[in-house]
Amino acid sequence: MRELILFFFIVVAGTGGELCVSRAMKGIGEVHDFHPKSILSFILQSLRLPWMWLGIALMSLGFFSLLAILSFQEVSFVVPVSALSYAAGAFGAKAFLGERISQNRWIGIAIVCLGVTIVWWSRR
Amino acid sequence: MRMAHDFPGISSAIGSFAAWSLLFLTIVQCNRVTHTRRLQLKTIPMILLSITLGPLGNVFLGKAMKTVGPVVSGRIHGLIPIVSRVLASGYIWLGISCLLGFFIVHMLLLTWADYSYVQPATSLSYLSISILSYLLLGERISPLRWLGVTVICLGVLLVGRTPPSTTGAPNRA
Numbered sequence: 001m002r003e004l005i006l007f008f009f010i011v012v013a014g015t016g017g018e019l020c021v022s023r024a025m026k027g028i029g030e031v032h033d034f035h036p037k038s039i040l041s042f043i044l045q046s047l048r049l050p051w052m053w054l055g056i057a058l059m060s061l062g063f064f065s066l067l068a069i070l071s072f073q074e075v076s077f078v079v080p081v082s083a084l085s086y087a088a089g090a091f092g093a094k095a096f097l098g099e100r101i102s103q104n105r106w107i108g109i110a111i112v113c114l115g116v117t118i119v120w121w122s123r124r
Numbered sequence: 125m126r127m128a129h130d131f132p133g134i135s136s137a138i139g140s141f142a143a144w145s146l147l148f149l150t151i152v153q154c155n156r157v158t159h160t161r162r163l164q165l166k167t168i169p170m171i172l173l174s175i176t177l178g179p180l181g182n183v184f185l186g187k188a189m190k191t192v193g194p195v196v197s198g199r200i201h202g203l204i205p206i207v208s209r210v211l212a213s214g215y216i217w218l219g220i221s222c223l224l225g226f227f228i229v230h231m232l233l234l235t236w237a238d239y240s241y242v243q244p245a246t247s248l249s250y251l252s253i254s255i256l257s258y259l260l261l262g263e264r265i266s267p268l269r270w271l272g273v274t275v276i277c278l279g280v281l282l283v284g285r286t287p288p289s290t291t292g293a294p295n296r297a
Binding site: 002034066067068070071072074075076077078079080083086090104105107108109110111112113114115116117118119120121122 | 179182183185186189190192193194195196210235250253254257258261263265266268269271272273274275276277278279280281282283284285
């Protein structure tokens, strides 16, 4: 049960955070220039967006949940199961960013979920 | 499952061999899609670096958290001593450094290589994390877990082979 809650945070908060950061990045627009000065202004610009802060908060929650679960579960179990983020990412990107997910990508995600299920069975 | 406990060495050796062969084949396969030889020469070492650094970071985080002991309490005042012990552990900083290194390598890769090339290649990190946690943490990986990890790699491979942007251009899949 404890594991399920922590995995929920790792997958949902981690992916939610990435989606928020992605939304913030799309708001700024494509980066063309990699001069240190423009990178600095890019960072300052992104820190002014509320989506960025929400993203950072959610990703931190995901990271601390990962640390908590690693304190009692095996690395070779936790990391493969957290691949469920691919599924969460696809659903989130479709709902929240309006991306279209191709059929092949859904098949790939279904295979990832199958793999996660198999790894889950190997839990000790 | 049972067999894995009786012969951990054999099953892990077979698993490692299968993992590295798959890794080799994927790299050879990915080679065909790059444009120039020069680009390959810098892309492949960077991909190898990224699928080593990321999992290595997670392995160190795991090692650090195991030395701290199980985190069971969700209460704030129970967490404070745990947090201070975590921050005092050298492994956590080693892990965070590896993950930062991974992030930088990944960003650098994406400045010249396509995301649809990088993402399937990095799916191999699920195999390398199994190998590294076996070698460095002594975790016994059952054949069932190897199977699951391989299936995850195949799934991620397929996810990455689809067009990376669907919001601009029409969907070709």
